[in-house]
Amino acid sequence: MLGVIPTPATVASVPGLLDAAAEEIRVGVAPVVPGFGLSFLLVAAVGALAVVLDHVVLTARMPLLAAVGLVAVSLIPTIAIPSDVDVVAFVLLAVAVLFLLRVDTRARSLIEPSARPPRSTRRVGASATALGVAAVAVIVAVVATPLLPQPGLRFATGGSGGAGTTINPNLELGNDLRQPREVEVLTVRTTGPTPPYLRAVTLSSFDGSVWQPDSSDTVPVRDDAPVFDPLVVDDGIAVDDWTTDIDIDQLDSPWLPLPYPASTVTGLQGDWLGLPQNRTVVSRAGSTRDQVYQVQSTVPRPSLEQIRARSVGGANLGDAVLALPAEVPAIIGDTAREVTAGTQDPYDALIALQTWFRSSAFRYSLDAPVEAGFDGAGLDAVADFLQVRSGYCVHYASAFAVMARTLGMPSRIVVGYLPGTATGPQTQGQMTFTVSSSQLHAWPEVYFDGIGWVPFEPTNSLGVPTSFTPSSPNGASSAPSTPQQDAATPNSQPSTAPTQGGALDVGEQNGVGTGAASGAGASWIPATLGGVLLVLLAAAPAVLRSVRRRGRLRAARAGDPIAAWTAMREDAVDLGIPAPGAESPRAFAARLSHEHGADTDDVDTLREALERVSYAEDAIDPSTGARLAAAVESVRERLTAGAPVARRIVARLLPRSLFVRSGEATAASEPVGR
Structure with missing residues (x-):
């Protein structure tokens, strides 16, 4: 009642709130955005802590023990979530502990009144000294500590992420993307017109629950010979040769970020192996940290007419890129056929899927999958995602790849990095871009006969959607637009705003949104009541x-x-x-x-x-x-x-x-x- 007075219904809702909080704790990754259940649990726990501390300080007369409790509670999130020091929180904690120390001192002086100095001396001398020492201690801790050398971030290769400085091949990217600390992982210099997506791992095998990284025969990576054969494309399809220089800083991973399709990799330190099947490079014992290397790529550039004329699939692909479990939720196949109805060729069907995912019907969110309980890449998660229509790159990529397979198209998922942010003008024919940990990404690819694997960008509000332009009037192929970030674009950070400029919400398109204006006149009522x-x-x-x-x-x-x-x-x-x-x-x-x-x-x-x-x-x-x-x-x-x-x-x-x-x-x- 009135927002503050509990009723029997309030008490009856407590078990459900605790269950919801337990579920958020079970599936969440710190820092978790608290839902209603977790918020209730946190507030109730802090209230209980206040009662306990009150008893410890006043009844048991042990203020220092209460100070230990406060420090312990503050240390848990500090240790669990590596981030910069919260100065305000630290100062408040310091003031609370100093206050409890003062309470303890005064309580002891009341027990032995004969030991106390005169009141005026105690106030002017001891209190001033104590406040001065306390102020100096807090200032030194706040100002001097950040100036001390900080240990570098290092994580075991193949780990689960931690601040996004490794690459997780199991599509648990949400754990990395939700980390609070963003770091620069690498810089890229390229001769290409746009910065490339950098692939590290490809995932083709899908059992309905998990996408597995590809594994195949390997070849050693040497500076004196190409690691992969040049990409073979049909006659008449233009190709461009690009040179990309990559300088890795805070990235510990056995998978090497590369532009696609790479042919030569030079400058690597240590033993590295190439997987010709998917043109990726991996180390069995080393790490990407501090590697500086150069990649030569031969990039196919078909025209719109050429890619529309190609079929999907190929004789040497194998069954893994088409396989699906026996039971696929009906919403996946039905939605794929509904979205692509009326298209004339595979390319147009895939563009229809891409456009649908990037429309205002979907929203990019790192939190919605956790809150709705479908934070994964399996068939059940895809089905839930198609209903909730809110998630991040893993959900868009997995849904796109599975829907493509229901249409008979070979598909796979790639894990790597979005194009970086331009950091300076072009020098010596190369643009320089910086890639951060928050740009860890997953996207789908579909194989076109005579062209190769073509990437698509279904993730709403990220990157640039794939498209190819028609041939010029003289018959030459004009430059296609693939999932590459335009060099003029400031960054590739996730945004909740859809990229379809000027697109209206579905309700606004149907004229439903006008009801908000009619009710605006009554908006003062809740504000007044709240005041x-x-x-x-x-x-x-x-x-x-x-x-x-x-x-x-x-x-x-x-x-x-x-x-x-x-x-x-x-x-x-x-x-x-x-x-x-x-x-x-x-x-x-x-x-x-x-x-x-x-x-x-x-x-x-x-x-x-x-x-x-x-x-x-x-x-x-x-x-x-x-x-x-x-x-x-x-x-x-x-x-x-x-x-x-x-x-x-x-x-x-x-x-x-x-x-x-x-x-x-x-x-x-x-x-x-x-």
Whole structure:
């Protein structure tokens, strides 16, 4: 009710929320974007932690143990998610730990009052020194620590990713892409008109659940001979020779990033093997880190008419690139046939699929597959993706490849990197591009007879979609557009915006979107209600304190000395005046008069009435009520007049007596700045 008051339905929803949180924890990869269930669990856990720390500090009187708990909780995400230091979070943690240290020190000094120095000396000397040391420690930790040498990121080759500095061949790229730290993995210089996609692993075998990396006979990579034979294409198809220089920095992988189709690789250090079947290079024991090498590529450039005239498939491909399990979810094949209906040739059918995936019907998201529980590349994940229509490159590539196979087209998936970001002008005929860890990518390929493997880019909002241009009027083939990033494009980072410029949402195309404008006039209602609720919540402490104080004064007017004395002590606590339980009423009354300006007669009136009812067992005398209430009001006025303006405001808006009772350890601690 009203957004804050729980009802029986609230309690009944808790088991479902905990189940949802457990599922998010099971399938999520840090940092996980919390859904409603995980958010509930986190808030409940922090609330429970607050209760435990309150018990440890106040009841068990072990503030240092509470500090250890705070540090332990903060270290878990710091260790689990490698990232830059969150300065604000660190400072808040440091302040909390220092505060608990102060609580512990004051608690010990209350136990041994004879050991305490005079109040003025303690405030000016010890407090100033402690604050100075604390400030210097925090500043040094925040400023100096980032300046120290940081260890380089290194991961075992073939590992699961960690910050995206390796290549995962098992299509678990989401684990790498969701890492918070982006690093530069390599730089590319090319003589080609556009920066190339860099392939590392091809996956052709699919059992319905997992795409397996290709394996075949290998040949040694040597500088003195081409590692692969030149690509053979049909007569009449133009080819271009490109030279690509690659300098790898923070990439530890046994799979070497290469432009396709590579023929010669020179400059590698260590033992490397080439797989002629898919023109990839792998090391059985080495790593790509710090490798500097050059690749020669012979790139086919067919015209639109030439690729439309080619059939898909080839005699030497094998069965793996067409194989599908016996049971394929109906939505996959049905959707493929529906999208490609009316196309005249395989190329047009594949372009129809590519255009459909890149339309506004789909959305790029790293989180949706985790939230919806289909973060994978199997048939079930593809079927769910086609329904949810939100995911990242793995889902687009796997769906495209499987749908192509349902249409009888040989397909496979490639794992590598998107084209990088241009970092400077062209020098010596080469453009330079930088590739980062977030540009790890997967895309599908389909084999065309007489041309070879042709890449497609179905991932919504990433890269450039494949297309080929018609021949020029003189019969020469014009340059095709394949999945290459235009050199003028600033980057290839994922974006939630579709690349189809000016495309409207389906609802807008049908005129449905006009309903939003008609309801805009009523949009002030929830905002106003929310503002009123916030005001009420902000005023709640002051209102509750006023109600409690009125009750105390009502009892005091009825002649209750204990209620009058309690009201005076709570007024003192609100204003930040220490009210320790170990202090006698006479000592507390004297301190209010001598140190805080309270009228001696009024304080003595309340003290004497309290002593009579406590020690002489006098009955409550209603005739003294008016005098007791007047004394409480007079003491409050004098204490308030002697308090700083900031303390008066806090006492009104956030009275301390609501949270600590006079006599507790916290009530004995004078607030910072008093």
